[in-house]
Amino acid sequence: MDVDPLLTAVVAGLIGLVLGVFGMLAFNLSERQRRETVDVAEPTLPDGAAEVLSVVGRAFIVVDGTDGVVRASPGAYAFGLVRGHTVVHEQLRELAGRVRRDGVIEERQMELPRGPLGQGTVVMAIRVAPLGEEYILLLADDRTEIARTEAVRNDFVANVSHELKTPVGAISLLAEAVESSPDDEAAVRRFAKRMQKESARLAALVQDIIELSRLQGTDVVLAGAAVDINHAIADAVDRSRLPAESKNITLVVGGRVEAPVYGDAGQLVTVFRNLIDNAIRYSPENTQVGIGLRAADGLVMVSVSDQGDGMSPADQERVFERFYRVDAARSRHTGGTGLGLSIVKHIVANHGGEVTLWSQTGKGSTFTVRLPQMENEQNDGGTVDGGRLHNVTSRENRGATA
Numbered sequence: 001m002d003v004d005p006l007l008t009a010v011v012a013g014l015i016g017l018v019l020g021v022f023g024m025l026a027f028n029l030s031e032r033q034r035r036e037t038v039d040v041a042e043p044t045l046p047d048g049a050a051e052v053l054s055v056v057g058r059a060f061i062v063v064d065g066t067d068g069v070v071r072a073s074p075g076a077y078a079f080g081l082v083r084g085h086t087v088v089h090e091q092l093r094e095l096a097g098r099v100r101r102d103g104v105i106e107e108r109q110m111e112l113p114r115g116p117l118g119q120g121t122v123v124m125a126i127r128v129a130p131l132g133e134e135y136i137l138l139l140a141d142d143r144t145e146i147a148r149t150e151a152v153r154n155d156f157v158a159n160v161s162h163e164l165k166t167p168v169g170a171i172s173l174l175a176e177a178v179e180s181s182p183d184d185e186a187a188v189r190r191f192a193k194r195m196q197k198e199s200a201r202l203a204a205l206v207q208d209i210i211e212l213s214r215l216q217g218t219d220v221v222l223a224g225a226a227v228d229i230n231h232a233i234a235d236a237v238d239r240s241r242l243p244a245e246s247k248n249i250t251l252v253v254g255g256r257v258e259a260p261v262y263g264d265a266g267q268l269v270t271v272f273r274n275l276i277d278n279a280i281r282y283s284p285e286n287t288q289v290g291i292g293l294r295a296a297d298g299l300v301m302v303s304v305s306d307q308g309d310g311m312s313p314a315d316q317e318r319v320f321e322r323f324y325r326v327d328a329a330r331s332r333h334t335g336g337t338g339l340g341l342s343i344v345k346h347i348v349a350n351h352g353g354e355v356t357l358w359s360q361t362g363k364g365s366t367f368t369v370r371l372p373q374m375e376n377e378q379n380d381g382g383t384v385d386g387g388r389l390h391n392v393t394s395r396e397n398r399g400a401t402a
Helices: 004-043 047-053 074-077 090-102 144-180 185-215 229-239 243-244 263-280 313-318 330-333 338-351
Strands: 059-063 069-072 106-113 121-131 135-142 225-227 248-256 261-263 287-295 299-305 352-358 365-372
Touching: 004 074, 047 059, 047 069, 047 121, 059 074, 069 090, 074 287, 090 106, 090 121, 106 330, 121 144, 225 229, 229 243, 229 248, 229 287, 229 299, 229 338, 243 248, 243 263, 261 365, 263 299, 263 338, 263 365, 313 352, 338 352
Parallel strands: 248 287
Antiparallel strands: 059 069, 059 135, 106 121, 121 135, 225 261, 287 299, 299 365, 352 365
């Protein structure tokens, strides 16, 4: 029996149409399932968590069940805690793992590398807690400066105890020696001379500690006045003549500045006297110490140069630290307390200036103090005890040299 060609064509068309419809439905179903899968996998935080974290004021990291970073603050990246979508430090990942396992909030203070290169570190107070059912929150508070301050304080107390114990112990031993040799006039004189030297050293150390403590409570802005640097230098030189003459060292002053500076005259005399005494202490006999003055670009600059042995780069980096001595044995012999340059730096900073050092082994050292000068009232339309601080904010950063 013959099949009608028209009927065959209609049947084939209907079959194709049905297959096309099924294919379209299958495609749409597949796309919907794919989108639903993606939507389920997208990390989401509990309601309100994102808003709270945005104002928490600390660096934070939110990690999922595999320690992948779901969200992190800019601070977490800046401190080097996160790189890409990974928590950098193994200690933090271990801490997050324990909290995930036990469900107990943990707190630690950790010293962590700042980055992949160099020796920089940060001290962070870390608090780790569960966030919802699937996330872990790490809060990080920068404690680097607090830790540094505590270390400086502890070092200062330890150093003061040690420095005071040395002369006190020496005086005690010398007193016993004098007591045991009452009939030996030469020994008594020798021991008495040593006691006098140790007493002077002890008095100088106590005075420097008192001075440093007093400086930390002085507000130069409120208590200052116009200071003639020429007079301050002359006063400091006059007070340093006796130790200079004992080593046949000539003090040479060159230059003069007309503009005054704003500050405390007594403290500035202390600055220059400490620098001159330091130069005398480390200079060979029969040499000279130069003190130069000049003004430029709104700054008054005073340089103190010696002809001593100079300092290595490592010593130059630490020379302004409290109790640091380039040569501890020599400093004890010459009577140095190790606080003089620390006092200098503190006073100059309180006056809005800076102190810098140039030194080279075998070629001596030069300390340069830069202070903002004052303008007279004709130039600046106002007065502060006869003048005003010159605006040298930008000029101080030019690194003017003396």
